[in-house]
Structure formats: structure tokens, C-alpha cells
Amino acid sequence: DVKVTQSSRYLVKRTGEKVFLECVQDMDHENMFWYRQDPGLGLRLIYFSYDVKMKEKGDIPEGYSVSREKKERFSLILESASTNQTSMYLCASSFRDSPGDEQFFGPGTRLTVL
Amino acid sequence: AQSVTQLGSHVSVSEGALVLLRCNYSSSVPPYLFWYVQYPNQGLQLLLKYTTGATLVKGINGFEAEFKKSETSFHLTKPSAHMSDAAEYFCAVSPGYSSASKIIFGSGTRLSIRP
Numbered sequence: 001d002v003k004v005t006q007s008s009r010y011l012v013k014r015t016g017e018k019v020f021l022e023c024v025q026d027m028d029h030e031n032m033f034w035y036r037q038d039p040g041l042g043l044r045l046i047y048f049s050y051d052v053k054m055k056e057k058g059d060i061p062e063g064y065s066v067s068r069e070k071k072e073r074f075s076l077i078l079e080s081a082s083t084n085q086t087s088m089y090l091c092a093s094s095f096r097d098s099p100g101d102e103q104f105f106g107p108g109t110r111l112t113v114l
Numbered sequence: 115a116q117s118v119t120q121l122g123s124h125v126s127v128s129e130g131a132l133v134l135l136r137c138n139y140s141s142s143v144p145p146y147l148f149w150y151v152q153y154p155n156q157g158l159q160l161l162l163k164y165t166t167g168a169t170l171v172k173g174i175n176g177f178e179a180e181f182k183k184s185e186t187s188f189h190l191t192k193p194s195a196h197m198s199d200a201a202e203y204f205c206a207v208s209p210g211y212s213s214a215s216k217i218i219f220g221s222g223t224r225l226s227i228r229p
Binding site: 004009035040041042043044090092100102103105106107108 | 123146148150155156157158159160163165204208217219220221222
């Protein structure tokens with residue numbers, strides 16, 4: 001079974017702090033994704049990566065950056081956390097860049113910024 | 115541009131009753147369609163997907179969905195609801211020519227099951 005793990009289930013940070021969210025997948029997937037999930041808005045894509053050191057902006061990249069130094073690991077970085085970044089963050093991965101491919105999701109990190 | 119509309123943010127049915135969750139999509143090209151489920155405090159998992167071929171797609175846990183091109187719909191059904199079906203359900207679309215990175219998710223429908 002594909003396993004996608006996220007470093008924390010719950011995180012509480014203060015405004016202005018730098019925040020790192022880590023995601024690891026164990027199935028040698030090429031694509032990795034970061035979404036945020038908010039009530040009534042579904043999932044919105046922040047960034048994705050289709051290869052090591054490659055990244056592309058999604059629909060809402062402002063205030064976020066990402067890093068992919070190794071194939072299995074994809075990090076989301078909030079350079080200076082703000083209260084409007086309080087949300088559920090979901091990481092996903094998929095095998096290849098093909099439209100019918102399923103995305104496999106981690107359990108999510110619920111981030112609260114005070 | 116692709117989009118997905120899920121009708122009803124919250125659906126409540128009795129245990130044993132039919133489950134019907136509605137999804138309409140917009141796509142200028144033949145789409146790939148998905149239903150994902152999210153149980154409380156968990157990530158999303160795939161219920162079923164339509165790529166090509168048979169328009170009635172069967173998924174896990176007794177769910178199925180039918181792709182109706184003329185109605186641009188991909189409604190999810192289950193004949194008899196079980197308490198364990200309580201979760202949030204997301205319909206999603208991916209254009210047939212582009213990458214998996216372009217999956218667009220609907221806003222979700224929360225399914226509650228009454229005893």
C-alpha cells in the first residue's frame with residue numbers, strides 16, 4: 001500500500017513564525033502536491049512538484065514556498081505565518097503525470113496560527 | 115476551464131436508505147472524473163474513477179457512479195446506507211489531455227447517517 005505521511009497532525013504557531021510542513025511518500029512517486037482544505041471551499045492546490053528540485057505554482061501560492069530535495073520528500077514552508085493561513089494542509093502524491101492517475105493523500109496537518 | 119459543482123453541502127439519510135450525492139462538471143474536453151471520501155481526521159481516499167469505457171463505475175464499499183455526458187453529471191450512489199458511510203465526499207475532475215496535477219476538486223458534501 002502507498003503510504004503518505006505528514007510530520008505533524010496538529011500544529012500551533014504564532015504570527016510571523018516560519019513554519020515547515022513535511023511530507024514523505026514511500027512508493028517512489030514522481031508527483032507530489034500540497035493542498036489546503038477549508039470548509040465550503042474544498043481542496044485548493046498550493047504547489048506541486050513533478051520531479052526533484054522542480055516545482056510549479058498551483059492556484060493559491062501566495063505566502064507559501066516549497067522544497068523538494070529528494071524524490072520522497074516534499075516540504076511546504078510558510079515564511080511568515082499569518083492568521084489567514086490557519087487551515088488543514090493535505091499532502092498527496094501520484095505515480096506519473098497522467099490525467100487518470102489517482103492521488104494518494106496523507107492524513108493532513110491542522111495548522112493554527114495565533 | 116474545468117470546474118466541479120457538488121449540489122448540497124450536507125446530506126442526511128437514514129440507515130438503509132439510498133444515498134445520492136450529486137456532482138456536475140464543466141469541461142471543454144472529455145474529462146476524467148473521481149470521487150474521493152474523507153473520514154473524520156483522515157486524508158482523502160479514492161472511492162472510484164471514470165476514465166474511458168463503461169459509464170457505470172463501481173467503487174469500494176458498495177458505491178457506484180454513472181458518467182452522463184449529456185447531463186455533464188457524475189452522481190454517486192449507494193443502495194443502502196450504513197453508519198460507517200458518514201464522511202465527507204469530494205467529486206473531482208481532470209481534463210483528459212493534461213496532467214494529474216490539474217485535478218479540480220468540488221467543495222465537498224458531508225454525508226450524515228441517521229440511525
